[in-house]
Amino acid sequence: MGDPCAGMSLGALLRGWRERALLTQEQLAERACLNVRTVRRMESGALLRPRVTSMLLLAEALELNGADRATLNAAAHGRPGPAVAGPPPVTVPRQLPADVAALAGRDRELAVVEGHRSAHTVPVVCVNGMAGIGKTALAVHAAHRLAPLYPDGQLFVDLRGHAPKAPVEPGTALARVLRTLGVPGEHIPWHPDDRAALYRSVLAGRKVLIVLDDAADEHQLLPLLPAGPGCLVIVTSRRRLTCHGDARGLSLDVLPVTAGIALFTRLAGLDRRAPADVLAEVVRRCGLLPLAIRIAAARLRARPAWGVRHLLDRLACDRLAELADGPHSVAAALDRSYDRLPDEQRRVYRLLGSGGRAGFGADTAAALLDTSMPRARRLLDQLMDAHLLQETSPCWYRMHDLVHDHAAAL
Numbered sequence: 001m002g003d004p005c006a007g008m009s010l011g012a013l014l015r016g017w018r019e020r021a022l023l024t025q026e027q028l029a030e031r032a033c034l035n036v037r038t039v040r041r042m043e044s045g046a047l048l049r050p051r052v053t054s055m056l057l058l059a060e061a062l063e064l065n066g067a068d069r070a071t072l073n074a075a076a077h078g079r080p081g082p083a084v085a086g087p088p089p090v091t092v093p094r095q096l097p098a099d100v101a102a103l104a105g106r107d108r109e110l111a112v113v114e115g116h117r118s119a120h121t122v123p124v125v126c127v128n129g130m131a132g133i134g135k136t137a138l139a140v141h142a143a144h145r146l147a148p149l150y151p152d153g154q155l156f157v158d159l160r161g162h163a164p165k166a167p168v169e170p171g172t173a174l175a176r177v178l179r180t181l182g183v184p185g186e187h188i189p190w191h192p193d194d195r196a197a198l199y200r201s202v203l204a205g206r207k208v209l210i211v212l213d214d215a216a217d218e219h220q221l222l223p224l225l226p227a228g229p230g231c232l233v234i235v236t237s238r239r240r241l242t243c244h245g246d247a248r249g250l251s252l253d254v255l256p257v258t259a260g261i262a263l264f265t266r267l268a269g270l271d272r273r274a275p276a277d278v279l280a281e282v283v284r285r286c287g288l289l290p291l292a293i294r295i296a297a298a299r300l301r302a303r304p305a306w307g308v309r310h311l312l313d314r315l316a317c318d319r320l321a322e323l324a325d326g327p328h329s330v331a332a333a334l335d336r337s338y339d340r341l342p343d344e345q346r347r348v349y350r351l352l353g354s355g356g357r358a359g360f361g362a363d364t365a366a367a368l369l370d371t372s373m374p375r376a377r378r379l380l381d382q383l384m385d386a387h388l389l390q391e392t393s394p395c396w397y398r399m400h401d402l403v404h405d406h407a408a409a410l
């Protein structure tokens, strides 16, 4: 492919590169330490013999690569541009990971994600819930189904909000996404705000579906939201996030028992003769949590000598130790939620683990934490935002069974 800029006038080249970098004439002049009149005259074609140093400064300010610099020089000397290779062809991004074979028990939630639209601004669905509840599985499944409506591509960005490593910086995520969208590395601005502005410009008028997986917080998320109504964003997070605009929050609960059994038997490769009451008890012992059910099923499948009853006996002893299979472990997933808490909330979490499993009121929590009721409520609210605690009715709280095991062990 030839250089699309070859043969263009100096003014047209400069204007094109400046607009691509989202700079005004004043901003470009300031960056290049040139008089704004010089930039204006160059762009309008009034300055026919620009100085070599001016051209160098402009090339630096526009962060032009070698090929673009050659084109600029040729245009400044009134010659046709060199025949250099153009940018590589941009492929439409199709980044969604593989879908789950069959999504169990999420029909209502799927309808919410698929039905969220906005006429004026970008529609955003924030799927939140505790570790391993199936946020990513739901988001990816919905995205596969919606993909035909977004012909300009589907992006999947793992923000690693609760991964062992630190969360991805928004500027780093933006740079990666911009490259995926066809912006050459040398044209990606240095400042994160400029990257976010360029990202919104590139996405304006495009129909792209964007999955932002495992967001840590709003600070990380907001720069990655496009502006126009043509895109759809599905966010997943262990935290309840506040998104402005047309955002729809969707909190995932544990699976219904029947869906849990269906998932377990399918993954364990069991036939229908397994006793229903034992299966129901197994999935209950897994807290109806998809991650736990998946691990239990994988363990049973890998050990032909075990029966479902034997698995149930094992789950009755040290559940968290049993719910680990290679790199997958419920305790490790919960560790990462705990690690992200500030010190004070960690202390509250451990203290609640020392209490009973049944629900408790704000007054009990205040006594246990040795603090006032309003402060206890605030602290409990913060744990609820991290999905480590549930409010089953006003001011009545409960920890999920596996979360309680985890907090108690700490």
Ligand SMILES: Nc1ncnc2c1ncn2[C@@H]1O[C@H](COP(=O)(O)OP(=O)(O)OP(=O)(O)O)[C@@H](O)[C@H]1O
Residues within 6 Å of the ligand: 100, 102, 103, 104, 105, 106, 129, 130, 131, 132, 133, 134, 135, 136, 137, 138, 162, 214, 236, 238, 263, 290, 291, 294, 333
């Ligand atoms: N409804 C479901 N049907 C079938 N499989 C599911 C379902 N929900 C989750 N899973 C499976 O359970 C496991 C955990 O789910 P997932 O990774 O989506 O949880 P998550 O909420 O995103 O966890 P994390 O907070 O760690 O990111 C995955 O293997 C996933 O494929």
Ligand SMILES: [Mg+2]
Residues within 6 Å of the ligand: 135, 136, 137, 213, 214, 236
């Ligand atoms: Mg996830």
